[in-house]
Amino acid sequence: MKSGTFGTIARLLRHVPPARLAALGGLIALASLTEGIGLMLLVPLIGLVDAGTGVATGTAGWMAWLGRTGIPLSVEFLLALFVALVALRSLIQFVREQVGFRIERSLVDGLRARAYAALLHAEWRWLAQSTRADHAHVLLSNVDRVGVGVTYGIAFLAGLASLLTYGLVALWLSPVVTAIVALNGAIVFALLSAHRRRALQMGMERTASGRALHATVDQGLSGIKLTKILSSEQGQIDRFAAVMAAFRKQALAYQTSLGLSRALFQLGAAALLAFYLYLGLSVWKLPLPELATLVLLFARAVPMLMGSQQALFVALHAVPALQDVEQLLDETERAAEPRSAAVAGQAPHWTLEHELRLDRVGVTWPERDRPALQDVSIVLPARTTLAVIGPSGSGKSTLADVVMGLLTPDTGALVLDGRPVGPNDRASWRRAVAYVPQETFLANDTIRANLSWGLDRAAGLDGEHEAMDQALR
Numbered sequence: 001m002k003s004g005t006f007g008t009i010a011r012l013l014r015h016v017p018p019a020r021l022a023a024l025g026g027l028i029a030l031a032s033l034t035e036g037i038g039l040m041l042l043v044p045l046i047g048l049v050d051a052g053t054g055v056a057t058g059t060a061g062w063m064a065w066l067g068r069t070g071i072p073l074s075v076e077f078l079l080a081l082f083v084a085l086v087a088l089r090s091l092i093q094f095v096r097e098q099v100g101f102r103i104e105r106s107l108v109d110g111l112r113a114r115a116y117a118a119l120l121h122a123e124w125r126w127l128a129q130s131t132r133a134d135h136a137h138v139l140l141s142n143v144d145r146v147g148v149g150v151t152y153g154i155a156f157l158a159g160l161a162s163l164l165t166y167g168l169v170a171l172w173l174s175p176v177v178t179a180i181v182a183l184n185g186a187i188v189f190a191l192l193s194a195h196r197r198r199a200l201q202m203g204m205e206r207t208a209s210g211r212a213l214h215a216t217v218d219q220g221l222s223g224i225k226l227t228k229i230l231s232s233e234q235g236q237i238d239r240f241a242a243v244m245a246a247f248r249k250q251a252l253a254y255q256t257s258l259g260l261s262r263a264l265f266q267l268g269a270a271a272l273l274a275f276y277l278y279l280g281l282s283v284w285k286l287p288l289p290e291l292a293t294l295v296l297l298f299a300r301a302v303p304m305l306m307g308s309q310q311a312l313f314v315a316l317h318a319v320p321a322l323q324d325v326e327q328l329l330d331e332t333e334r335a336a337e338p339r340s341a342a343v344a345g346q347a348p349h350w351t352l353e354h355e356l357r358l359d360r361v362g363v364t365w366p367e368r369d370r371p372a373l374q375d376v377s378i379v380l381p382a383r384t385t386l387a388v389i390g391p392s393g394s395g396k397s398t399l400a401d402v403v404m405g406l407l408t409p410d411t412g413a414l415v416l417d418g419r420p421v422g423p424n425d426r427a428s429w430r431r432a433v434a435y436v437p438q439e440t441f442l443a444n445d446t447i448r449a450n451l452s453w454g455l456d457r458a459a460g461l462d463g464e465h466e467a468m469d470q471a472l473r
Helices: 005-013 018-049 057-068 075-120 124-129 132-173 175-191 193-222 224-229 233-283 288-334 396-404 423-430 447-451 457-472
Strands: 355-363 373-381 411-416
Touching: 005 132, 005 288, 018 075, 018 132, 075 132, 075 288, 132 175, 132 193, 132 288, 193 224, 193 233, 193 288, 224 233, 233 288, 355 396, 373 396, 373 411, 447 457
Parallel strands: none
Antiparallel strands: 355 373, 355 411
């Protein structure tokens, strides 16, 4: 979080494939090159239009070089060449925007798919202790914010490349004026450093308020039946309104900061431009072709510098969202369940001929003072029924999770006909277990889709019909 400007942009772009970044960089360079050549053509063009003023010695060499290339130094030809360069740059810019959009969507889809798969493959022990609403917030909101940050990070780099081109052309026309303007620009950029740090802080606040909003919606909709039974709708509405107000307050603060910096930047830029124009006319006595080109350069560079500052602000605002996504990926990948032969399509065939046995099983949850299960030994003979009763919190659900293969015991083992069900066997064992949860779950889809939820799609349509028929019977 304390890295510099380019370190921040690099952090956002490091998830983009290098080949795509290279292609994007080439397009940015081409667009800047064509714009620079077009700007350099303005000097001889203005000189030809206003022949009475002549051109300065700094541009005489440029015009002489054009003459040696055989390019006719006529107003008509130079205008046509200038328009052609603008058209070429517009085409390059269009392609760059398309490539940038594809990079953003590919990044968003890739991060979202990776995080979703990591959640599904995480250990149940870790999932049971985490918050579903936080996961939904990362998948649905923060990943999109990362995409926005990448888009604006690319815009910042493109603006920087164009500013560099403007600076080189201006330096060629008048080194002294360019050096003074560049110094002032650097000072303004440095003065806005606190504003950029504020963008990071507001990004963290946005992450926190977004997480609270997701949690409130998730809890409210999950408990809507109880809310109606207790006639507590107004309390839930008030709670939701308070969370929305906090979210709105953060969003307004972000937009206010963004708009204020834009207004101050425009005011300062206009004052500086007027000041430099006065100096060019009254003090430095610059020839009209050079002065007009410099004015055009600085008139275009100022909004571009402002746009780059704004793009960097938005990119910085997205960094906390990226940190949230990376944290989820790190946690889920550390908590990943061992991949078993079932995943590779080589699952062992489990059968219960004699007994299922829990041998001195113990399970401890980190947030609890005492174990959920301690030294539990049970023998379940094949083709028998066992009922486990007890008060809430006595370990019934944890016991069922061990028997189903969701949990690996901290001590002891689950043994099937003398064969321990180890960590790498749990996924394949779960495929052989029928489970009816106490919470009813139905997908918002057809009956057929609900029946086929756990079917192996590799079996084909005929196999799907057969499995459904067997399940219904």
